[in-house]
Amino acid sequence: xxxAPQTPVADTTASGSMAVSxxxxxxDREIRQLYAPPQPLSARELSCIEAVRxxxxxxxxxxxxxxEGGGEDAIDIKTHVExxxxxxxxxxxxxxxxxxxxxxxxxxFEWHVRRGWTFVVAITKLxxxxxxxxxxxxxxxxxxALADSIxxxxxxxxxxxxx
Numbered sequence: 001x002x003x004a005p006q007t008p009v010a011d012t013t014a015s016g017s018m019a020v021s022x023x024x025x026x027x028d029r030e031i032r033q034l035y036a037p038p039q040p041l042s043a044r045e046l047s048c049i050e051a052v053r054x055x056x057x058x059x060x061x062x063x064x065x066x067x068e069g070g071g072e073d074a075i076d077i078k079t080h081v082e083x084x085x086x087x088x089x090x091x092x093x094x095x096x097x098x099x100x101x102x103x104x105x106x107x108x109f110e111w112h113v114r115r116g117w118t119f120v121v122a123i124t125k126l127x128x129x130x131x132x133x134x135x136x137x138x139x140x141x142x143x144x145a146l147a148d149s150i151x152x153x154x155x156x157x158x159x160x161x162x163x
Contacts, residue, residue: 047096048087054099055083055107062101073105076125082146083107083123089150094158097121106130111161119161121154133157 041049059080066072083099087109090096097109105125112118119133123146131154132141140160144151 044092044096051087051096051099052084055080055087058099058101058107062105067101068103070103072101072103073125075101075105075107078127079105079107079123079125082127083109086121086123086129086146086150091150091155093162111158113161117161119157129154131157133161135160 059075059077061067062072062075063077063080065074067074087096087099095111097111100108100110102108102122106122108120108122110118110120116134116136119131119135121129121131124130127146129144129146129151130142131144133139135157138160140157142153144153
Protein backbone atom coordinates (compact mmCIF):
# COMPACT_ATOMS: atom_id res chain seq x y z
CA UNK A 1 0.00 0.00 0.00
CA UNK A 2 1.38 3.41 -0.99
CA UNK A 3 0.73 6.17 1.51
CA ALA A 4 0.71 9.86 0.76
CA PRO A 5 3.36 11.85 2.60
CA GLN A 6 2.15 13.54 5.73
CA THR A 7 1.91 17.33 5.44
CA PRO A 8 1.92 19.47 8.55
CA VAL A 9 -1.39 20.96 9.49
CA ALA A 10 -1.20 24.73 9.80
CA ASP A 11 -3.22 26.68 12.29
CA THR A 12 -5.44 29.26 10.74
CA THR A 13 -5.01 32.60 12.51
CA ALA A 14 -7.72 35.16 13.10
CA SER A 15 -6.56 36.92 9.93
CA GLY A 16 -7.09 33.76 7.89
CA SER A 17 -3.37 33.10 7.50
CA MET A 18 -2.07 29.57 7.07
CA ALA A 19 1.32 30.49 8.57
CA VAL A 20 3.07 27.76 10.52
CA SER A 21 5.98 29.25 12.49
CA UNK A 22 6.36 32.46 14.48
CA UNK A 23 8.58 33.81 11.70
CA UNK A 24 5.89 33.01 9.16
CA UNK A 25 3.25 34.70 11.29
CA UNK A 26 5.46 37.82 11.61
CA UNK A 27 6.13 37.87 7.85
CA ASP A 28 2.41 37.48 7.20
CA ARG A 29 1.63 40.47 9.48
CA GLU A 30 4.26 42.62 7.77
CA ILE A 31 2.95 41.74 4.30
CA ARG A 32 -0.61 42.55 5.37
CA GLN A 33 0.58 45.95 6.69
CA LEU A 34 2.28 46.70 3.38
CA TYR A 35 -0.95 46.10 1.50
CA ALA A 36 -3.28 47.65 4.05
CA PRO A 37 -5.09 50.76 2.88
CA PRO A 38 -3.27 53.93 4.00
CA GLN A 39 -4.55 55.71 7.07
CA PRO A 40 -6.05 59.12 6.37
CA LEU A 41 -3.84 62.06 7.26
CA SER A 42 -4.80 64.34 10.12
CA ALA A 43 -5.70 67.98 9.53
CA ARG A 44 -2.34 69.00 11.05
CA GLU A 45 -0.40 66.62 8.78
CA LEU A 46 -2.21 68.04 5.76
CA SER A 47 -1.44 71.60 6.95
CA CYS A 48 2.21 70.66 7.39
CA ILE A 49 2.38 69.22 3.86
CA GLU A 50 0.81 72.43 2.52
CA ALA A 51 3.36 74.55 4.45
CA VAL A 52 6.24 72.54 2.95
CA ARG A 53 4.74 73.16 -0.50
CA UNK A 54 4.56 76.88 0.34
CA UNK A 55 8.23 76.80 1.37
CA UNK A 56 9.14 75.14 -1.94
CA UNK A 57 7.17 77.78 -3.90
CA UNK A 58 8.70 80.56 -1.82
CA UNK A 59 12.18 79.25 -2.59
CA UNK A 60 11.41 79.03 -6.32
CA UNK A 61 10.15 82.63 -6.32
CA UNK A 62 12.91 84.09 -4.12
CA UNK A 63 16.09 82.19 -4.99
CA UNK A 64 17.39 84.99 -7.20
CA UNK A 65 18.35 88.45 -5.92
CA UNK A 66 15.85 91.30 -6.26
CA UNK A 67 12.91 88.85 -6.26
CA GLU A 68 10.39 91.60 -5.59
CA GLY A 69 12.15 94.46 -7.36
CA GLY A 70 13.33 96.20 -4.20
CA GLY A 71 16.89 94.91 -3.91
CA GLU A 72 16.03 91.82 -1.83
CA ASP A 73 18.69 89.21 -1.12
CA ALA A 74 18.17 85.77 -2.61
CA ILE A 75 17.01 82.93 -0.36
CA ASP A 76 19.67 80.26 -0.64
CA ILE A 77 19.09 76.51 -0.65
CA LYS A 78 20.66 76.05 2.81
CA THR A 79 18.16 78.49 4.35
CA HIS A 80 15.32 76.74 2.54
CA VAL A 81 16.42 73.29 3.78
CA GLU A 82 16.83 74.56 7.37
CA UNK A 83 13.36 76.13 7.20
CA UNK A 84 11.81 72.81 6.11
CA UNK A 85 13.70 71.00 8.90
CA UNK A 86 12.45 73.54 11.46
CA UNK A 87 8.86 73.19 10.27
CA UNK A 88 8.97 69.39 10.45
CA UNK A 89 10.44 69.48 13.99
CA UNK A 90 7.57 71.54 15.43
CA UNK A 91 5.69 69.64 18.14
CA UNK A 92 2.15 68.53 17.36
CA UNK A 93 0.62 71.01 19.83
CA UNK A 94 1.96 73.94 17.78
CA UNK A 95 -0.22 75.17 14.93
CA UNK A 96 1.42 75.20 11.52
CA UNK A 97 2.64 78.79 11.03
CA UNK A 98 2.36 81.21 8.14
CA UNK A 99 5.53 81.24 6.03
CA UNK A 100 7.02 84.47 4.65
CA UNK A 101 10.20 85.50 2.80
CA UNK A 102 12.23 88.37 4.24
CA UNK A 103 14.18 90.96 2.21
CA UNK A 104 17.52 89.93 3.79
CA UNK A 105 17.17 86.37 2.40
CA UNK A 106 15.66 84.88 5.56
CA UNK A 107 12.51 82.77 5.88
CA UNK A 108 10.12 83.58 8.70
CA PHE A 109 7.42 81.59 10.44
CA GLU A 110 4.61 83.61 11.97
CA TRP A 111 1.98 82.70 14.53
CA HIS A 112 -0.86 85.16 15.17
CA VAL A 113 -3.11 83.89 17.96
CA ARG A 114 -5.13 87.05 18.62
CA ARG A 115 -4.66 90.79 18.56
CA GLY A 116 -1.44 91.64 20.37
CA TRP A 117 -0.28 88.01 20.58
CA THR A 118 2.23 87.20 17.83
CA PHE A 119 5.41 85.17 17.62
CA VAL A 120 7.87 85.14 14.71
CA VAL A 121 10.86 82.86 14.10
CA ALA A 122 13.27 83.61 11.25
CA ILE A 123 15.73 81.15 9.77
CA THR A 124 18.59 83.33 8.62
CA LYS A 125 20.98 82.82 5.77
CA LEU A 126 23.75 83.18 8.36
CA UNK A 127 22.67 79.90 9.95
CA UNK A 128 20.92 81.27 13.01
CA UNK A 129 17.39 81.27 14.31
CA UNK A 130 16.07 84.67 15.41
CA UNK A 131 12.79 85.13 17.24
CA UNK A 132 10.56 87.89 18.54
CA UNK A 133 7.20 87.82 20.23
CA UNK A 134 4.52 90.15 21.50
CA UNK A 135 2.44 88.60 24.28
CA UNK A 136 -0.11 91.20 25.30
CA UNK A 137 2.05 93.67 27.26
CA UNK A 138 5.11 91.39 27.25
CA UNK A 139 7.92 91.10 24.73
CA UNK A 140 10.53 88.44 24.03
CA UNK A 141 13.32 88.26 21.49
CA UNK A 142 16.57 86.47 20.95
CA UNK A 143 18.86 84.53 18.68
CA UNK A 144 19.92 80.89 18.77
CA ALA A 145 22.19 78.67 16.73
CA LEU A 146 20.41 76.23 14.45
CA ALA A 147 20.52 72.78 16.03
CA ASP A 148 19.08 69.31 15.68
CA SER A 149 16.16 70.28 17.89
CA ILE A 150 14.09 73.40 18.39
CA UNK A 151 15.69 75.57 21.10
CA UNK A 152 14.01 75.60 24.50
CA UNK A 153 13.63 79.39 24.35
CA UNK A 154 11.53 79.09 21.17
CA UNK A 155 9.39 76.29 22.62
CA UNK A 156 8.88 78.27 25.84
CA UNK A 157 7.70 81.29 23.86
CA UNK A 158 5.35 79.16 21.77
CA UNK A 159 3.90 77.79 25.02
CA UNK A 160 3.52 81.36 26.26
CA UNK A 161 1.72 82.28 23.02
CA UNK A 162 -0.81 79.48 23.42
CA UNK A 163 -1.29 79.86 27.20
